[in-house]
Amino acid sequence: MRRAFLCALLALSLVLGSACGAGPEPAGEAAAEDLTVIGMCQVGAESDWRVANSESMKAVFTEENGYHLLFEDARQKQENQISAIRKFIQQQVDYIVLMPISESGWDSVLQEAKEAGIPVILVDRGVDVKDESLYAARVGSDFLREGRAAAAWMAETFRGEAVRIIHIQGTPGSTAQLGRTAALEEAVAAHENWELLVQLDGDFTQAKTYEVMTDYLSSLPAEADIDVVYCENDNIAFGALQALEERGYPCGRDGVRIITFDATRGALTECLNGRISLAVECNPLLAPLVEEIIQTLAAGGTPEKRHYVEEQVFTPENLTQDLIDSRKY
Ligand code: GZL
Ligand code: ZN
Numbered sequence: 001m002r003r004a005f006l007c008a009l010l011a012l013s014l015v016l017g018s019a020c021g022a023g024p025e026p027a028g029e030a031a032a033e034d035l036t037v038i039g040m041c042q043v044g045a046e047s048d049w050r051v052a053n054s055e056s057m058k059a060v061f062t063e064e065n066g067y068h069l070l071f072e073d074a075r076q077k078q079e080n081q082i083s084a085i086r087k088f089i090q091q092q093v094d095y096i097v098l099m100p101i102s103e104s105g106w107d108s109v110l111q112e113a114k115e116a117g118i119p120v121i122l123v124d125r126g127v128d129v130k131d132e133s134l135y136a137a138r139v140g141s142d143f144l145r146e147g148r149a150a151a152a153w154m155a156e157t158f159r160g161e162a163v164r165i166i167h168i169q170g171t172p173g174s175t176a177q178l179g180r181t182a183a184l185e186e187a188v189a190a191h192e193n194w195e196l197l198v199q200l201d202g203d204f205t206q207a208k209t210y211e212v213m214t215d216y217l218s219s220l221p222a223e224a225d226i227d228v229v230y231c232e233n234d235n236i237a238f239g240a241l242q243a244l245e246e247r248g249y250p251c252g253r254d255g256v257r258i259i260t261f262d263a264t265r266g267a268l269t270e271c272l273n274g275r276i277s278l279a280v281e282c283n284p285l286l287a288p289l290v291e292e293i294i295q296t297l298a299a300g301g302t303p304e305k306r307h308y309v310e311e312q313v314f315t316p317e318n319l320t321q322d323l324i325d326s327r328k329y
Helices: 002-019 028-031 050-062 078-090 107-116 143-158 175-190 206-216 234-246 264-274 289-299 320-326
Strands: 037-041 069-073 097-099 120-123 137-139 163-169 194-201 228-231 257-262 278-281
Touching: 028 107, 037 228, 037 234, 037 289, 050 069, 050 234, 050 264, 050 289, 069 097, 078 097, 078 107, 107 120, 107 234, 137 143, 137 264, 143 257, 143 278, 163 175, 163 206, 163 234, 175 194, 194 206, 206 234, 228 320, 234 257, 234 264, 257 289, 264 278, 264 320
Parallel strands: 037 069, 037 097, 097 120, 120 137, 163 194, 163 228, 228 257, 257 278
Antiparallel strands: none
16 A cells, blocks of 8 residues: 555656656656665764765665665754654655664654554664664664773773873764763773763764864863873764874874774774774664665564674774775775
8 A cells, every 4th residue: 555655656756757847756767666665864974984874775775676765864953853754754655764863852753653654773873762662673883882892992901000081972862972981981980090081072073073172172281191082983083183183192002092983994094003092893884784674574574673783993903904995984
């Protein structure tokens, strides 16, 4: 029923489109091919990781693979995500794929999707909802585990020495920020001579981080003792590096140790040359796992609620240029 209605709608748009000389809608031709229609709502394009995540989705959910992808970029605003989901419901898509910008505020719009009979698959970050049946599954990383890997490296590296830490966080209330922050805070609580100098909001972007880090560093005496800057993603690390080096702080083995998450190619290059001391991988290539879940649902199955991706950590010691060249993002 839904598919027939949608095909009619797409065919109509094809007719109307050509009637007003808009040229044939590619989707219109696809209507006859009976494609699975996916309404996808992405956070934005705030980071290298996010761009790679979107590219992964667009590479899998193609018309030749049997999909018609309606892709909405919410430009970092939850209200844009909520209105995109309502539009998908009106269009009666087959599946909604949501990359939620933050955890709260989803109960009512996901209830509307449930009442419309449209399965919702969460990608990357999670949602904090009373009724877990509001989404079919979530694909993404274990951010607490990522943070704990970084904390373990710090314990190994500083072996009981005093450690003074600047903590630059990602988008407030996002699952990635909550998990990576919890790991650092629990490690600081467990090491009496680890001191959290400040927590800054870098919002996962280089520009915001450069601004807040430059302000913070100018409030410190020159050549303050900073041992670690814990950056909750690569773009934060790039902003922090720029601000630190402009203030005369060398970064690397003999200076400030930069920790980052994502481990996109740009960060791995800075890690290989030593400016970044630890890069914790966060895999953005999640589309194949999403497709598996859709195929399970299409076959009437019930997918696992949680799907994690494999991830590793990189240091200047275990990186090579060949490894970086072999990476997909
Ligand atoms: C993590 C993802 C984060 C990345 C950032 O899976 O939510 O959002 O670490 C991105 O780069 O902005
Ligand atoms: Zn120190």
